[in-house]
Amino acid sequence: MSAKIVAFTNQKGGVGKTTTCVNLSAFLVEMGKRVLIVDIDPQGNATSGIGFEKSRDTKTIYDVMCDNVDVSEVVQLSPIRNLEIIPATVDLAGAEVELVRMPGRERLLKDHLEKVRGSYDYIMIDCPPSLGLLTLNALTAADALVIPIQCEFFALEGVSQLINTVRLIRKQGLNPKLDIDGVLLTMYDKRSSLTDQVSSEILKFFGKKVFNIKVPRNVRLAEAPSHGKPITLYDPKCAGAVAYGQLAKEFLARQPK
Numbered sequence: 001m002s003a004k005i006v007a008f009t010n011q012k013g014g015v016g017k018t019t020t021c022v023n024l025s026a027f028l029v030e031m032g033k034r035v036l037i038v039d040i041d042p043q044g045n046a047t048s049g050i051g052f053e054k055s056r057d058t059k060t061i062y063d064v065m066c067d068n069v070d071v072s073e074v075v076q077l078s079p080i081r082n083l084e085i086i087p088a089t090v091d092l093a094g095a096e097v098e099l100v101r102m103p104g105r106e107r108l109l110k111d112h113l114e115k116v117r118g119s120y121d122y123i124m125i126d127c128p129p130s131l132g133l134l135t136l137n138a139l140t141a142a143d144a145l146v147i148p149i150q151c152e153f154f155a156l157e158g159v160s161q162l163i164n165t166v167r168l169i170r171k172q173g174l175n176p177k178l179d180i181d182g183v184l185l186t187m188y189d190k191r192s193s194l195t196d197q198v199s200s201e202i203l204k205f206f207g208k209k210v211f212n213i214k215v216p217r218n219v220r221l222a223e224a225p226s227h228g229k230p231i232t233l234y235d236p237k238c239a240g241a242v243a244y245g246q247l248a249k250e251f252l253a254r255q256p257k
Contacts, residue, residue, distance in 0.1 A: 003036070003120040004255070005113060006181060007142035011158050013129035015150040016186035018045040019221060020244075021126040024146075026050070026230035027248035029083045033121040036075065038113070039088035040134045042095075046126040047087040051079045051228035054089055062091045064112050065137070066098045071112040080230070084120075092134070099133045106133070106174055110141035131165055139166065140174045144181035146251075148215075149202055151188050151195040156205060180209050181254065184247065188214040213247045215240065 008021040018041070025035045039046040040061055047054065054060075058076070063069040064086065071086070078085050099105045113123060125138045139145070147162070149155050169175050183206045189195050203210055215221075221240030224231050231241040 003117045003123045004144065005117070005123045005125065005142045006144050006146055007125040007127055007135075007138040008146050008148065009127040009135060009138065009162065010147050010149065011129055011131050011135070011162055012150070012154075015129075016148045016184075016215060017129070018049060018126050019225070020146065020148045020184060020186065020215070020247075021124050022046055022049045022225075023221075023231050023241075023244040024248055024251060025083060025122070025124050026080060026232040027245050028122060028252070029080060030232060031248060031252065034082045034119070035084070036116065036120045036123045037078075037083070037085045038109075038123060038125045038138075039085065040092065040109070040138055041088055041126055041128040042090055042092040043128070044088040044090065044092075045225065047085060047089075048228060049225040050083065050085060050230055052076060052085055052087055054087060058087060058089070060087045060089050060091065062089070062095055065108050066095055071115050075116065079228075080233070096133050099137075106136050106140050109137035110175075113141050131161065136165075136169075136174075139169050139178060142175070142178060144179045146182050146184060147180065148184045148186045150186050151192075151198045151214075153194065153198070155198045156201060159205075180206070182211045182251065183209050184211050185214040187217045189217050211247060211250055213243055213250050215243045215247070218243075 008017050028035050059074040064071050064074050074086050075084050127135045127138045216239050218240035220235040220238035224234035
């Protein structure tokens with residue numbers, strides 16, 4: 001077994017990046033996969049979103065990247081069987097400054113994750129909403145990206161910058177095989193004509209990369225993180241849960257056999 005590493009990224013905040021990372025991971029576990037979530041967002045929303053309780057002694061991704069703590073010491077069990085997490089706390093906010101001085105700073109995460117790659121089917125990285133050094137580490141470590149895009153007027157703003165960054169990472173040899181696994185339309189409202197316009201623009205831009213499944217606006221999805229539960233545990237029958245369950249199937253169907 002050698003995990004596929006997938007980074008969930010979009011430099012725009014509030015597009016459903018963490019929601020997608022956590023809920024897709026939870027459904028993959030339900031489908032028999034072993035998954036590790038790596039939270040590299042200083043807000044730590046993926047960490048709290050699966051119900052992991054942080055304490056003062058908890059080792060986090062900060063300790064791995066800045067203090068070279070062995071990654072296997074930092075992997076934590078989540079309340080969900082076969083779903084593990086490398087947590088993040090607000091300490092990570094200072095990491096960008098510390099990483100600047102380190103040799104091979106773009107490859108730190110990649111080097112550490114290689115050590116645990118054999119223990120999982122998927123390693124899912126939840127990125128911060130920026131294109132700084134933490135995201136650069138994720139893009140260097142990942143085999144593929146999932147880009148959640150909210151169906152709103154400025155949806156594609158910033159995505160072209162992300163695509164340019166991906167091209168640069170390939171070109172400079174940091175990660176020549178980095179690919180986009182899929183683009184996911186989130187907060188989809190089929191009654192809105194703006195949603196239609198935006199989704200057709202995204203389809204024009206990304207073509208077949210766009211997942212067929214669209215995640216609707218859903219109150220239960222928005223509530224689940226504050227209860228520390230993925231939607232599989234919070235409300236498995238709501239429209240948001242149904243969409244992420246279907247997304248997990250489509251995601252697996254796209255993987256090479």
